[in-house]
Amino acid sequence: MTSTPAFDLVVRNAQATTASDTFDCDIGVRDGRIVQLGMKLAAGAREIDAAGRTVTPGGVDAHCHLDQPMPAPLRMADDFDTGTRSAACGGTTTVIPFAAQQKGQSLRAAVEDYRARAAGKAHIDYAFHLIVSDPTPTVLNEELPALIREGFTSFKIYMTYDDMKLDDGQILDVLAVAREHGAMAMIHAENADCIGWLTRRLEAAGRTAPRFHAHARPMLVEREATHRAIALAELVDVPILIVHVSGREAVEQIRWARAHGLNVFAETCPQYLFLTAEDLGIDDSYQGAKCVCSPPPRDKANQQVIWDGLNDGLFTVFSSDHAPFRYDAPEGKKPGGEEVAFRHIPNGIPGIETRMALLWSEGVLAGRMTPHRFVELTATGPAKAYGLHPRKGTIAIGADADLVIWDEREFVLKNEMLHHDVDYTPYEGMRLKAWPGVTLARGEVMWDGAAFTGRTGHGRFLPCGTPTLLSGRRG
Ligand code: DUC
Ligand code: ZN
Ligand code: ZN
Numbered sequence: 001m002t003s004t005p006a007f008d009l010v011v012r013n014a015q016a017t018t019a020s021d022t023f024d025c026d027i028g029v030r031d032g033r034i035v036q037l038g039m040k041l042a043a044g045a046r047e048i049d050a051a052g053r054t055v056t057p058g059g060v061d062a063h064c065h066l067d068q069p070m071p072a073p074l075r076m077a078d079d080f081d082t083g084t085r086s087a088a089c090g091g092t093t094t095v096i097p098f099a100a101q102q103k104g105q106s107l108r109a110a111v112e113d114y115r116a117r118a119a120g121k122a123h124i125d126y127a128f129h130l131i132v133s134d135p136t137p138t139v140l141n142e143e144l145p146a147l148i149r150e151g152f153t154s155f156k157i158y159m160t161y162d163d164m165k166l167d168d169g170q171i172l173d174v175l176a177v178a179r180e181h182g183a184m185a186m187i188h189a190e191n192a193d194c195i196g197w198l199t200r201r202l203e204a205a206g207r208t209a210p211r212f213h214a215h216a217r218p219m220l221v222e223r224e225a226t227h228r229a230i231a232l233a234e235l236v237d238v239p240i241l242i243v244h245v246s247g248r249e250a251v252e253q254i255r256w257a258r259a260h261g262l263n264v265f266a267e268t269c270p271q272y273l274f275l276t277a278e279d280l281g282i283d284d285s286y287q288g289a290k291c292v293c294s295p296p297p298r299d300k301a302n303q304q305v306i307w308d309g310l311n312d313g314l315f316t317v318f319s320s321d322h323a324p325f326r327y328d329a330p331e332g333k334k335p336g337g338e339e340v341a342f343r344h345i346p347n348g349i350p351g352i353e354t355r356m357a358l359l360w361s362e363g364v365l366a367g368r369m370t371p372h373r374f375v376e377l378t379a380t381g382p383a384k385a386y387g388l389h390p391r392k393g394t395i396a397i398g399a400d401a402d403l404v405i406w407d408e409r410e411f412v413l414k415n416e417m418l419h420h421d422v423d424y425t426p427y428e429g430m431r432l433k434a435w436p437g438v439t440l441a442r443g444e445v446m447w448d449g450a451a452f453t454g455r456t457g458h459g460r461f462l463p464c465g466t467p468t469l470l471s472g473r474r475g
Pocket of ligand 2: 244294
């Protein structure tokens with residue numbers, strides 16, 4: 001007589017690593033969830049032997065841009081199909097991209113449009129942050145509170161970009177809604193007027209090559225805006241999360257805020273560990289457009305400041321800020337087919353697939369970071385920051401069976417290995433020491449170490465709860 005297997009899947013002999021512990025166990029999965037952790041579990045319908053390998057929670061990429069509507073001729077290269085395929089092949093099992101409100105558009109319409117873009121396409125689970133660019137009384141009093149109740153519990157505010165930025169009064173209004181309704185406010189902190197002024201001066205001097213993007217956005221403009229964002233949050237008495245922190249001057253502001261007892265959280269991204277302003281060009285070559293992002297990468301000393309902040313708890317979240325624009329394309333870094341002045345180059349770089357391996361390889365395996373800190377930054381922290389924990393971001397009974405089994409092997413990274421729809425990676429030629437050997441999303445194999453094995457439509461929309469980080473004292 002054959003008996004029904006006790007589990008749909010058992011991952012055997014895992015060296016399971018969470019944000020706090022490492023333990024040897026078998027992981028029993030049923031209906032997409034972890035139902036048992038123990039030694040010598042009964043048989044599963046499918047079994048994967050992880051002997052000798054570390055198993056971490058699947059990554060939660062809490063800042064990525066997929067199929068976000070762009071002004072013509074620009075277009076993002078990755079939609080929910082290619083973007084989540086790429087994420088899964090790199091060990092990420094949850095993404096949180098942005099439903100972006102255009103000025104004049106209702107927030108509800110932006111969410112409905114974005115839900116339609118995602119529907120049936122995602123391979124892994126996804127939630128949405130909102131981008132609030134037009135905080136009308138209806139948005140503030142009706143739409144935002146209702147959307148927060150429906151599971152859109154985080155939103156991003158921009159202090160720069162003409163089509164997105166809010167002035168200080170508007171920011172105060174939006175932060176007050178976050179306070180009243182228990183949402184996490186994410187802030188893009190750069191001073192728009194300083195950037196505009198510097199850009200005009202650079203252009204007047206004929207300095208329009210991609211590398212001057214970094215000259216138009218020195219650390220001072222990030223420092224000033226970070227300081228102002230902290231002051232505005234203090235006034236409203238609400239926690240905030242400063243996104244894509246690039247270096248020392250912003251870090252100092254956040255440390256100051258923390259030292260004064262304010263709940264100021266922070267995120268950083270791979271580009272601030274592995275790129276410098278020199279990657280935007282040491283001459284006027286247009287190739288530097290590949291690394292145009294905001295804030296721009298800084299220098300080696302600032303990379304070390306970011307490593308220190310990752311290790312000492314300054315940062316809660318390590319995201320990709322994947323912004324997929326093709327290099328050699330009229331809808332990408334060469335708008336309309338032209339090599340344009342830096343102010344017209346779409347901001348952002350691809351990185352949804354490389355985020356986890358870069359930090360595992362250069363952080364954990366290079367001895368710069370503990371595996372627990374890696375898990376905290378890539379999975380547990382973002383899940384807590386955005387109301388997805390403990391379903392996402394950990395290895396525990398009841399959590400979704402989102403797992404990465406790591407393979408240690410040396411190789412040279414090439415864009416042709418990746419699964420996004422972008423024609424380059426900024427990390428081309430980097431020597432890495434590891435890559436996910438298997439990615440499981442709710443118990444299904446998405447990546448087997450050689451090929452994408454996921455299923456279109458496997459990914460489900462996740463309504464977010466109140467961010468766990470907000471349950472403590474207020475700022
Ligand atoms: N900066 C952003 O703020 N968003 C997308 C990409 C970028 O570089
Ligand atoms: Zn931003
Ligand atoms: Zn972004």
